[in-house]
Amino acid sequence: MTFTKAQDVINYLYSLPKLHEKADLSYIKKVLTFLDNPQDKVKTVHVTGTNGKGSTSYYLSSLLQKAGQKTGLFVSPYVFEFNERIQLNGQNISDADLVKTANAVESALTKIRKTNNNFSLVTFEYEVVMAFFYFARKKCDYAVIEVGIGGEHDKTNVITPEVSIITTIGLDHEQIIGPTLQDIAREKSGIIKRNRPVVLGNISKEVLPIIQQKAQKEHATIKLLGKDFKISLQENLTYQDQNKKISFLPRPLVEGYDVGIAISAVSLLGVKLSAAEIKEAINQTKIPGRYQIVQNNPLVILDGAHNIQAMQNLLNFAHFEQKKKQGKVKVLIMMMKDKDIEQVFKLFKPEDEVYITTIDYPRAAKKKDFPTWIQEKYQYQADWETSFRSLKQKSQTNDILLVTGSFYLVGNILQMETKNAGSRS
Template sequence: MTFTKAQDVINYLYSLPKLHEKADLTYIKTILAMLGNPQDQIKTIHVTGTNGKGSTSYYLSNLLQKAGQRTGLFVSPYVFEFNERIQLNGQNISNQNLVGVANKIESVLTKIRKNNPAFSLVTFEYEVVLAFLYFAHEKCDYAVIEVGIGGEHDKTNVITPEVSVITTVGLDHEQVIGPTLADIAREKSGIIKENRPVVLGNIPKEVLPIIQRKAQKENALVKKLGSDFNVLLQENLEYQDQIQNISFLPRPLVEGYDIGIAVQAFSLLNLSLSASELEDAINQTTVPGRYQILQNNPLIVLDGAHNIQAMQNLLNFAHFKQKKKQGKIRVLMMMMKDKDIEQVFKLFKPADEVHLTTIDYPRAAKKEDYSVWIQKKYQYHADWRTSYQDLKHKSQTNDILLVTGSFYLVGDILQMEIKDARSRH
């Protein structure tokens, strides 16, 4: 097969199966070997965690660029367009490059299938191979690689990174890498490699020993939030470790932890940035769809929180803001069918005005996918555009409007707002 258009590549990717029968790395290692192991031709930083891994990856990418490094970034999901998943120095992969790299993969797949006709890649595997091949071709100095799900069995786990990062451990994707928190911690600890340092964020006390044992076994230096470095929210966001104390523009504390983890991981590389350059790199970073403030009065915040831990963090942030503003919290919510819907909805306070909606996407939950008690308690509007406009119109100066539950909804609303702003000008 030969591709001519980027959209053809994307459509093909989404037509592939999602999982192999067995969750191992045989397939991806086979094709990478045939391509000359591009993942070994670049230095990498490997980032996993239930929450915060995307933000941490963006902050790390900006720090590396500030230090003059040609920097690749592989993240998911995307907010605006698929090409966001694979970036070079903050620029999305071009359609032309996407097509070119995909065609190289296709020619190798054709060779493999001569001996093994049944050989095929799943969607995420193909995306990972696209990223590594592109980064190697572009001669990146470093690439920041965000894990898809878990760690040990994730398709990105074919690298020996300069630094590994585990941001948080919480409940999400339990059906794939669970069911318990201990199972999830074990799976995430699979990215720790021999003699390579690991940076840990907020890890629950009950599973911390699992990760520490893995680090000990691999002789990996551990740097942990709260003991080796710290982040405090005062007037500004303060980062502290044994060597430096740096002040950043204020952000939600949970976002501050991601910043702290990124700064600590960066400090383990043999690269130098002054305190003011570090500040600039962090302060200039925008993470699409994560605590993204659209406007201030009323405060409209877009965040793709889609699991218990992320939603609790977002609501803590909103309720903290509400104490100062003395207004009402409204929430426009859309979730995927396969998420912990029940548990997430138990986090809302009685005073929170929650509205359900959906988008045109096969995994998006519709009204009948919610429990009867959720359907009875909260209004459902199938048209997200109308629902968002109504809530925005209803919100007074002191109110807070959260758009959350999925990056897909956040992306749709961001695109709509951008189009509206352009048409006004």
């Protein structure tokens, strides 16, 4: 098969199976071998965590670029377009490069199928192989690689990174890498490699020993948030370690943790950055769909929080802002059927105005997929666009409107808002 258009590549990727019978790395390793192991030709930083791994990856990419490094970035999910998944120096992979890269992968698969006719990759494996091949072909100095799910068995775990990062450990994807928090910690600790340092974010005392034991076994030095570097939030967000203290533009404390992790990680890479350059790189970083303010008065915040920990962080921030603004917190939420719907909805305060919506996507929860008590308590409107417009219109200037629960909903609304802004200009 030969691709000629980017959309053909994307359609093909989504037609592939999602899982193999065996959850191992043998399939992806075989294809990478046929491509001359591109993952070994670029220095990498490997980032996992229940929450914050996307933000940390973006901050780290910005810092490396500021240090003059040619930097690849592999992240998920995307908000505007598929090409966001694979970036070079902050620019999405072009359609032409996407096609060229996919055809290179297809060439390797054709060779493998000469002896193994039924061989295929799952969607995420194919995307990971494309990213590594592209970064090697472009001769990146560094590539920041965000884990898909977990760590040890994740398809990205075919690298020996310069630094490993674990941002947080909470409950998400329990059916795949759980069921307990301890199971999830063990899975995520699988990205720690021998004699390679690891940076740890806001890890609870409950599971920290599991990570520490793995690091000790691999002779990996640890840099821990709260011990080796600190983040504080007074008027501004401030990072401090034994060598420097830097203040940044205000942002939620939980987002500040990701800033701190990224700065701590980049300091281990030996690239040169002044305090002024670090400040500039962080302040200029834009992370799509994460604590993204699209309007003030009323304050409209888009955030793809889709698990208990991320939603609690977002609501803490909203309620903190609410006290200053003396308005109401309104929430437009859409969730996937396989998420902890009931536990997420228990986080809302009685005074929060919560509205449920959905999108046209197979995994998206419809009204019948919500527990009965949620259906009875909260209003459901199937049309997300109508729901959003109506809520925005009804909100007072001192209200806070959160759009959350899924990056798919956030992406749809961002695209709609961008189109509207374009038509007004």
